[in-house]
Amino acid sequence: DSGVTQTPKHLITATGQRVTLRCSPRSGDLSVYWYQQSLDQGLQFLIQYYNGEERAKGNILERFSAQQFPDLHSELNLSSLELGDSALYFCASSVVGLSYNEQFFGPGTRLTVL
Amino acid sequence: AQKVTQAQTEISVVEKEDVTLDCVYETRDTTYYLFWYKQPPSGELVFLIRRNSFDEQNEISGRYSWNFQKSTSSFNFTITASQVVDSAVYFCALSEASYNAGNNRKLIWGLGTSLAVNP
Numbered sequence: 579d580s581g582v583t584q585t586p587k588h589l590i591t592a593t594g595q596r597v598t599l600r601c602s603p604r605s606g607d608l609s610v611y612w613y614q615q616s617l618d619q620g621l622q623f624l625i626q627y628y629n630g631e632e633r634a635k636g637n638i639l640e641r642f643s644a645q646q647f648p649d650l651h652s653e654l655n656l657s658s659l660e661l662g663d664s665a666l667y668f669c670a671s672s673v674v675g676l677s678y679n680e681q682f683f684g685p686g687t688r689l690t691v692l
Numbered sequence: 693a694q695k696v697t698q699a700q701t702e703i704s705v706v707e708k709e710d711v712t713l714d715c716v717y718e719t720r721d722t723t724y725y726l727f728w729y730k731q732p733p734s735g736e737l738v739f740l741i742r743r744n745s746f747d748e749q750n751e752i753s754g755r756y757s758w759n760f761q762k763s764t765s766s767f768n769f770t771i772t773a774s775q776v777v778d779s780a781v782y783f784c785a786l787s788e789a790s791y792n793a794g795n796n797r798k799l800i801w802g803l804g805t806s807l808a809v810n811p
Contacts, residue, residue, distance in 0.1 A: 683739075
């Protein structure tokens with residue numbers, strides 16, 4: 579158990595809908611990262627938050643948005659869903675520090691868009 | 693641009709065989725980190741090892757060993773005496789180094805190697 583929690587574990591929805599994925603980082607971790615794992619593109623970085631502020635964006639679609647709340651949990655919002663958005667979405671967190679700290683991954687949310 | 697290549701898509705071995713998973717990376721950074729993660733059939737990502745670019749010492753952890761060679765930009769992973777429980781997808785990843793807390797240290801991933809260890 580990495581200490582990172584993600585809910586829900588599975589999500590099945592229809593095209594055009596909007597969903598919210600939730601992530602709670604490990605206690606004390608200020609950085610949260612979101613990744614998407616799809617069959618055709620593999621694992622891709624989406625976005626990073628640090629202590630409530632967006633720090634970096636990767637291959638995140640405009641239909642997707644995220645935020646990190648004062649209690650440090652993060653939500654990834656996916657709207658106008660398309661079939662191609664079906665994927666495993668991972669959240670990771672890392673501790674604050676000047677040296678590198680591993681990213682610990684949650685169990686993922688498997689999104690299926692029908 | 694940073695890139696990680698895992699040329700082996702699938703490998704199948706018989707239990708107790710040794711197997712090496714290849715990883716080749718590209719980066720312009722002089723300081724960077726390399727990682728291996730394991731993704732078993734249950735789907736979670738399990739951290740295996742981190743290596744920074746200044747440390748080319750090989751590392752051994754039980755049946756696992758890693759060979760980092762900057763000259764060939766490779767970071768290969770060997771499992772000795774493989775077991776059925778080693779069956780998983782293994783990912784190699786790369787990250788830039790940053791010494792400012794909170795800076796982006798996103799992981800750049802290879803496409804993974806699916807390892808099947810058969811009894």
